[in-house]
Amino acid sequence: MPIDIAHITKEILLQYQDEDEPKRPWIVGFSGGKDSTMLLQLVWITVSRLPAEMRNREIYVVCNNTLVENPKILKYTEEVLQDIEKASVSQGMPIYVVRTIPKLEESFWVNLIGKGYPAPNNAFRWCTERLKINPTTAFIKDKISEIGEAIILLGTRKDESSSRAKSIQKHQVKGERLRKHILPNAFVFAPIEDVLTNEVWAYLNQVPSPWGSDNKQLQALYRNANSGDCPIVIDDTTPSCGNSRFGCWVCTVVKKDKSMEALIENGEDWMEPLMDIRDILVTYRNEPDWRESRRRNGSTGEGILGPYTPAKRAYILKLLLEAQKEINAGGHDYQLINYQELVAIQVTWYRDSIFKYSVSDIYNEIFGTDFQSGDFNDHLIFEKEVLKESCANNPEHFGLINELLELQSSKTILMNNKGLHNDLERRLEQFVKKEEEK
Numbered sequence: 150m151p152i153d154i155a156h157i158t159k160e161i162l163l164q165y166q167d168e169d170e171p172k173r174p175w176i177v178g179f180s181g182g183k184d185s186t187m188l189l190q191l192v193w194i195t196v197s198r199l200p201a202e203m204r205n206r207e208i209y210v211v212c213n214n215t216l217v218e219n220p221k222i223l224k225y226t227e228e229v230l231q232d233i234e235k236a237s238v239s240q241g242m243p244i245y246v247v248r249t250i251p252k253l254e255e256s257f258w259v260n261l262i263g264k265g266y267p268a269p270n271n272a273f274r275w276c277t278e279r280l281k282i283n284p285t286t287a288f289i290k291d292k293i294s295e296i297g298e299a300i301i302l303l304g305t306r307k308d309e310s311s312s313r314a315k316s317i318q319k320h321q322v323k324g325e326r327l328r329k330h331i332l333p334n335a336f337v338f339a340p341i342e343d344v345l346t347n348e349v350w351a352y353l354n355q356v357p358s359p360w361g362s363d364n365k366q367l368q369a370l371y372r373n374a375n376s377g378d379c380p381i382v383i384d385d386t387t388p389s390c391g392n393s394r395f396g397c398w399v400c401t402v403v404k405k406d407k408s409m410e411a412l413i414e415n416g417e418d419w420m421e422p423l424m425d426i427r428d429i430l431v432t433y434r435n436e437p438d439w440r441e442s443r444r445r446n447g448s449t450g451e452g453i454l455g456p457y458t459p460a461k462r463a464y465i466l467k468l469l470l471e472a473q474k475e476i477n478a479g480g481h482d483y484q485l486i487n488y489q490e491l492v493a494i495q496v497t498w499y500r501d502s503i504f505k506y507s508v509s510d511i512y513n514e515i516f517g518t519d520f521q522s523g524d525f526n527d528h529l530i531f532e533k534e535v536l537k538e539s540c541a542n543n544p545e546h547f548g549l550i551n552e553l554l555e556l557q558s559s560k561t562i563l564m565n566n567k568g569l570h571n572d573l574e575r576r577l578e579q580f581v582k583k584e585e586e587k
């Protein structure tokens with residue numbers, strides 16, 4: 150039976166107009182891939198047909214960046230998100246874009262280079278939860294705690310894989326559009342679950358994007374990457390990473406990253422250094438001389454391999470920064486690792502009693518800079534991340550608390566607490582005065 154868009158649209162409309170109070174927000178998991186694009190288009194077009202006063206349910210388009218995304222996909226997705234933001238405002242839609250990223254201590258490089266976690270594989274796939282599930286879950290939980298319940302819209306489809314089809318059926322409540330999510334007070338709505346892959350493409354070819362992106366670009370991206378989808382991952386039942394998909398460029402769970410290979414073959418040869426790093430991570434993952442003989446939990450014994458040795462952690466960082474330098478020299482501004490992650494790696498090395506290698510030395514060697522070890526050593530880095538999250542609604546409070554901490558730390562470093570109390574009070578008074586003047 151061919152795709153019945155009118156039926157899907159009706160389902161979406163009925164659900165949108167459900168008389169729940171307060172209106173449970175819709176959270177659309179958006180990866181930028183074909184399925185979530187089709188889903189969002191359908192939702193957008195349906196809601197836009199309503200008069201403005203009836204667009205009374207908020208819709209959050211949540212897009213997660215693992216910080217190790219395939220650069221081509223990341224660039225494309227970010228452009229689409231910007232189109233969505235602009236079009237939503239100009240068309241008076243209740244649609245808001247939310248970008249999520251992993252927590253600093255859960256980032257890929259802080260775990261792999263900092264803590265020495267071996268590159269993920271099927272037996273030890275530590276990445277999906279940290280990089281994909283947790284950041285989105287944190288946002289959903291936030292919304293639930295604010296409003297009580299939330300509805301998550303997913304572009305999952307039954308024909309994608311038989312295990313996914315089973316998982317969808319297992320959670321389905323007979324006769325109802327919504328199924329339960331494993332998070333309490335969260336429900337899942339998957340309006341395109343019966344749509345076939347070729348029907349998704351047919352739809353995207355025929356129906357222009359209501360936010361003004363070009364679906365042909367998306368198609369070209371799939372063609373050039375010879376790729377399937379890497380859908381947004383909301384929970385463990387959603388397979389994030391098949392054999393041929395857009396995933397993290399560092400992904401070592403697949404034997405070969407076919408999409409990256411195809412992109413390189415199709416002219417994106419500046420990505421070669423990335424593929425080389427990925428291949429090294431795959432090749433040497435289980436080399437005994439790359440790994441400690443004791444696990445982080447203390448277990449030892451024959452065949453047991455612990456974290457990467459300090460020397461190898463330092464080596465991987467060097468490879469990464471060299472690759473960064475090479476791709477920047479080629480005119481590409483993709484960032485492989487950010488400053489906060491570098492600081493967090495240094496702090497983690499100190500916590501692991503690694504003093505022989507320092508992030509600043511490795512960085513200086515490659516970029517010819519003159520960083521001192523203190524520039525990459527902020528022992529409050531993880532705490533500050535938590536602080537930043539807590540102050541998300543009042544960024545100026547983060548600035549203030551940060552300054553007070555700096556003030557205290559500088560006095561402590563100088564072994565001179567004299568006047569600290571007065572200094573703190575003075576700074577607080579300045580802040581209050583400025584707030585009053587606003």
Ligand code: SF4
Pocket residue numbers: 215269274276277280281389390396397399400401402403
């Ligand atoms: S794409 Fe690979 S590296 Fe990324 S989360 Fe999935 S399994 Fe992990």
